[in-house]
Amino acid sequence: MLKVGLTGGIAAGKSLVARRLSERGAVLVDADVLAREVVEPGTDGLAAIAAAFGPQVINDDGGLDRAALGAIVFGDQAKREQLNAIVHPLVRARSAQLVAEAGPGSIVVQDIPLLVETGQGAGFHLVLVVDAPEETRVRRMVDLRGMTPEDARSRIAAQATAEQRRAAADVVLDNVSSAGDLLAAVDRLWDERLVPFAENLQAERAAPRDGGPQLVDPDPQWRHQARRLAARIAAADSRVLGVAHVGSTSVPGLPAKDVIDLQVSVATLADADGIAANLAAAGFPRWPGQWRDSPKPSCPDPAAWEKRMHCNADPGRAANVHVRVQGSPGWCYALGFRDWLRAEAPVAAEYLAEKRRLAELHAGDRSIGRYAKDKDEWFTDTAEPRLQEWIRGSGWRPEEAAAF
Missing domain, CATH: 3.30.460.10 (Beta Polymerase, domain 2)
Known part of the structure; x- marks a missing residue:
C-alpha cells in the first residue's frame, strides 16, 4: 500500500484536502479523531492525562475538559511535550492498527497535525503539506473559529514553522486562492502521482523514465x-x-x-x-x-x-x-x-x-x-x-x- 502523511499548519486547509482524498478513494486515518478516541472516558489515556495535569482537566461528565487542558499546555512547551508523550504513542498504535487493516493496493492517508514536530516523515512514502500564509490563517481563525488574533498567533507559534514543514514535504499544496483551486490540485495529485505510485508499489516496479539525457539548472x-x-x-x-x-x-x-x-x-x-x-x-x-x-x-x-x-x-x-x-x-x-x-x-x-x-x-x-x-x-x-x-x-x- 501507498502510505501518505498529510499535515499542515492550523487553518491552512488540511481538512478540506483530507476530505477530497477520502472522496477519491483514499483510506483516511485522522489523528485528530483518534486523539479524541484514545482519551474518551474510561480509557488509559484519559487516566494518564488526569494524573499528569490534575482533576481540573476532567469535566463533570467524566470526560476531558479540552478548554482547561488547552489553557495549561498551549503556553508552556514543557507541558505540551508532556501531553504529547501521553497521547501520541496511543494514537500511533491505533493508527498502525487501522493501516494494517487496509488492503495491499490501498492509498492510506494519515492526517497528522504534528507530523513534522514528531519526526514521523520517514514512515511514509510521501509527505503532503497544506500551507497558507500566516496572515491568511490568522484571519480564518478569527473569522471562522471566533479566536482573537493573539490566540490565533499563539496557536501558530506552538507548531512547526512553515519552513520546517516545507523542508519535510514531498508535495506542498498552497491554499492561497479558492477552495476549487485547492481541490483541483488534489485531483491532479491523485491522478498523476498517487495512483501511479500505488500501482508501481504493488507491482514492485520503478516509475518509467523515457527520453535521452536532459540537463537542468541546479535546484536547491x-x-x-x-x-x-x-x-x-x-x-x-x-x-x-x-x-x-x-x-x-x-x-x-x-x-x-x-x-x-x-x-x-x-x-x-x-x-x-x-x-x-x-x-x-x-x-x-x-x-x-x-x-x-x-x-x-x-x-x-x-x-x-x-x-x-x-x-x-x-x-x-x-x-x-x-x-x-x-x-x-x-x-x-x-x-x-x-x-x-x-x-x-x-x-x-x-x-x-x-x-x-x-x-x-x-x-x-x-x-x-x-x-x-x-x-x-x-x-x-x-x-x-x-x-x-x-x-x-x-x-x-x-x-x-x-x-x-
Missing part, C-alpha cells in the same frame, strides 16, 4: 529531497549502514539530470540482496538485472565493482539507489568523485562541459544508455587518474566523507 531542493529519501531507506532495514547523497545533484551549483543519486552502504553483497524486499516496500524496487560499475585502473577487477541497483517507484521524483559494499572500490569512488567536484571548481566545470557535449550528442536518444556508456569512458580514461592524484594530495579518506 535536491539536497532536501535526498535527505527525505535517505531517511526512508535508512528506516527500511537495519542492515543499511548508511545512505549518502552522491552524483551530480549532490554538487552545489552543478547542472544535472533531475535524478537524485543515493549510495546505500551495506556490509556484504548478501546483505544488498537481503534488503531488496524491504527497499521495494519503502518505495525503491530493484532495477532488473545484475549491475556493476565500470572498473577503473586503480582496481581493474570487475567483481570488485559489483553493486545492486534500485530506483524510485514515485513518478514525481526520479531517483537511483546504488547499493554498494562499504569500503568497496565503487563505494569509495562515488564519494571521492563527489568531494573532488565540490572541492575543485575547475574540475566541476570540466565535468559539466563533458556532460553537455554528450547530452547534445545523444539528444535524440530514447534512453540514457549510450550517454551513460560514453560518460563512463570519460570517468575511466580521464577523471579517475586525476581523482587518485587529488586523493593522495589532499589526504581525503572515504570513511570521513559526509553523507550529504
Whole structure:
C-alpha cells in the first residue's frame, strides 16, 4: 500500500484536502479523531492525562475538559511535550492498527497535525503539506473559529514553522486562492502521482523514465529531497549502514539530470540482496538485472565493482539507489568523485562541459544508455587518474566523507 502523511499548519486547509482524498478513494486515518478516541472516558489515556495535569482537566461528565487542558499546555512547551508523550504513542498504535487493516493496493492517508514536530516523515512514502500564509490563517481563525488574533498567533507559534514543514514535504499544496483551486490540485495529485505510485508499489516496479539525457539548472531542493529519501531507506532495514547523497545533484551549483543519486552502504553483497524486499516496500524496487560499475585502473577487477541497483517507484521524483559494499572500490569512488567536484571548481566545470557535449550528442536518444556508456569512458580514461592524484594530495579518506 501507498502510505501518505498529510499535515499542515492550523487553518491552512488540511481538512478540506483530507476530505477530497477520502472522496477519491483514499483510506483516511485522522489523528485528530483518534486523539479524541484514545482519551474518551474510561480509557488509559484519559487516566494518564488526569494524573499528569490534575482533576481540573476532567469535566463533570467524566470526560476531558479540552478548554482547561488547552489553557495549561498551549503556553508552556514543557507541558505540551508532556501531553504529547501521553497521547501520541496511543494514537500511533491505533493508527498502525487501522493501516494494517487496509488492503495491499490501498492509498492510506494519515492526517497528522504534528507530523513534522514528531519526526514521523520517514514512515511514509510521501509527505503532503497544506500551507497558507500566516496572515491568511490568522484571519480564518478569527473569522471562522471566533479566536482573537493573539490566540490565533499563539496557536501558530506552538507548531512547526512553515519552513520546517516545507523542508519535510514531498508535495506542498498552497491554499492561497479558492477552495476549487485547492481541490483541483488534489485531483491532479491523485491522478498523476498517487495512483501511479500505488500501482508501481504493488507491482514492485520503478516509475518509467523515457527520453535521452536532459540537463537542468541546479535546484536547491535536491539536497532536501535526498535527505527525505535517505531517511526512508535508512528506516527500511537495519542492515543499511548508511545512505549518502552522491552524483551530480549532490554538487552545489552543478547542472544535472533531475535524478537524485543515493549510495546505500551495506556490509556484504548478501546483505544488498537481503534488503531488496524491504527497499521495494519503502518505495525503491530493484532495477532488473545484475549491475556493476565500470572498473577503473586503480582496481581493474570487475567483481570488485559489483553493486545492486534500485530506483524510485514515485513518478514525481526520479531517483537511483546504488547499493554498494562499504569500503568497496565503487563505494569509495562515488564519494571521492563527489568531494573532488565540490572541492575543485575547475574540475566541476570540466565535468559539466563533458556532460553537455554528450547530452547534445545523444539528444535524440530514447534512453540514457549510450550517454551513460560514453560518460563512463570519460570517468575511466580521464577523471579517475586525476581523482587518485587529488586523493593522495589532499589526504581525503572515504570513511570521513559526509553523507550529504
